[in-house]
Amino acid sequence: MAQYTRVSGSVGLITLQSPPVNALSAAVRQGIVDLMQRALSEPEVKSVVICGQNGIFCGGADIKEFGGQMSGPPLIPMIHAIEAASKPVVAAIEGIALGGGLELALGCHYRIAHSKARVGLPEVTLGLLPGAGGSQRLPRLIGVPAALDLITTGRHVTAAEALKFGLVDQITDHNTVNVAVKFAQRVADQPLDARRISTHPCLCPSDVAVLFEEVMQRVRRTARGAIAPIACVQAVRAAATLPYNQGMERERELMATLFTSGQARALQYFFFAQRAVGRWSMPSGARWDTSKPRPVHKAAVIGLGTMGRGITVALAQAGFSVVAVETQEKQLMEAKQAISGMLERGAKRRGVAPALDKINYGRNIQSVADVDLVIEAVFEDMALKKKVFQQLSAVCKPSTFLCSNTSGLDIDQLACQTRNPELVVGMHFFAPAHVMKLLEVVYGPKSSPLAVATAMQLGKKIGKVSVAVGNCRGFVGNRMLKPYLEQALFLLEEGATPEFVDQVLEEFGFAMGVFRMSDLSGLDVGWKVRLADGLAMPDPTMGQPTRLRQGRRYSPLGDLLCEQGRFGQKTGRGWYQYDKPGSQVAKPDPWLHSFLDEYRARHALVAHRIDHQEVLERCLYSMINEGFRILEDGIAAGPEDIDVIYVFGYSWPRHRGGPMFYAATVGLNKVLERLEHYYQAHPDVPSLQPCHLLRKLVASGSPPIQKWREVIKKVRSQL
């Protein structure tokens, strides 16, 4: 869909029309092809302007079309025809020109952008490369180093930056289409040869080979197994070293490989999953589109430890007035200093003024009396949190939303301490809270849709990807982490080393293996929880067998390290050793290896050879199995919620789509079969027992992930 109008007598105006972002669907491409022909054939028309309706130039190829059979005119010849046109074609860029949208603009002879527009080639984030000539034209237009930056990161740049690069010819604060039309009239009789980017030489710095080598190394290091960034570098190298036509052929080959790769499918699934989580629903039937949030102007944070500080910074940076409360004088002073430092560093990076004046500090909980929403971030102790909620309920306005940053405690028990339990929800941030994108919004049985909608909206305003989840121990993320951690410990008992387990998980694509991650977050955190739960009681005289607790297999390895003061990075010793406390460079620790040998000997455990496959299957499939239980229990509404939580909160490699999508790509029958195998070998590990929903999905013929909700609904209705 595209519309044609003749303006100012001699300009053919083609307007892309495909809401919401004027993506280049088959119909839009057909429209462009037809209308270009019309404009070129009308003798009165001397030049052409291409723009998008509703102030948006174009969001690129229609990602929904990637999954199916492509129809309609292909993009590459369409863009070539525009570039080869005998009349000047001007792109009027408002809003965004992304991916295929920018590639279309690069095929035009001139580009005029509104000052507020953003442009970029984000294909890499979808597992692709700019495969409609973008990888060949952009380096010819703006040079190899800048093109490498834009194409390998997929970052969007402002119009001002685009002008500096020479990516656009002019920017305007006025009506972009009017400016472009006038511009088109002015250049109507200008020669076009020099305006066809594909004919430009690709200007390279003298040390281009070194540059490509450096970029390739950096990209390989940061890609964590993703192949698209590497293909992007290869495509730009083709632009730098080959004639245009051969470069295009290389672009086509690379694109074909990426297009059919599982990674592109995973990343495109994830693109829509990220958007799907905004359309939350609750088992009660309450939904995002029927639940109105209440505006929050002033918020409070209670407890200024690591989490409270990060949350305060996130709120202040987003422009909220914050009352930050810490009852301990010394902690308060330290927190003030730390928060100011974080705000100043953040402001410097973003080139804005630090939001120091947004925060009022206090030692007294009375100071939160007039706020609209409170986020409690005190120590993870139920008795303490209950007390805080009782105080908040007495002090705050009756309409104040009371939220807890607990990472897994029962929201309902907190709600019961208050006058208005319907205004209580969990807001589970991830450390560092001002950096990590994920927010779990946890509704208890009494939480109202109003409270959920308000917390979800607040999350969005402070730049988080918010996922609404039900109330259970550990919510979604930490509940699934438990079997994963447990399997990692069992693998050590059975003969693996922390280095090997971590290596396998890092090769899979996690930013950090499970043991390096535990050392970073502190082994004492989980230990305290296990002590409180009555699990970490190592004394055999207490009558508990060391490796069996509460009727199931238990590994006390983490507890034993904590008893020795090995809390991880902060103490300089954990699953690894570090040069000094606080150092981040993990080194294998011979002490730990001897400790594991002695432990196995003490418990008559015979070490066996554990391979990559066993590490991956046991750690990941037990976690995935818990994910299916979570779906079965209605704690997450759909697999997308779990996948988004794992990618944004637990460094699951995005190019594998998230744990539930990964299970679908492995094949649900295979996951089921391997879980059955491991459960048979370890019948005292309930997390390995395949859950009902997984069995049901396999029995239903393993439908595609987009159809799981139908099976989940059926299973839940039978419960």
Ligand SMILES: CC/C=C\C/C=C/C(=O)SCCNC(=O)CCNC(=O)[C@H](O)C(C)(C)COP(=O)(O)OP(=O)(O)OC[C@H]1O[C@@H](n2cnc3c(N)ncnc32)[C@H](O)[C@@H]1OP(=O)(O)O
């Ligand atoms: C042979 C050559 C083949 C290919 C070469 C070209 C490849 C490409 O062009 S790949 C696509 C490149 N473009 C992008 O990656 C842009 C993706 N979109 C975005 O980044 C954002 O959506 C946005 C910046 C364009 C707008 O952001 P925002 O205002 O926050 O809105 P939403 O993200 O919620 O999006 C609204 C709505 O639009 C849907 N959508 C956005 N872009 C596309 C698209 N390119 N194709 C299809 N649909 C798109 C998005 O899913 C939202 O809808 P839903 O809420 O229903 O999911």
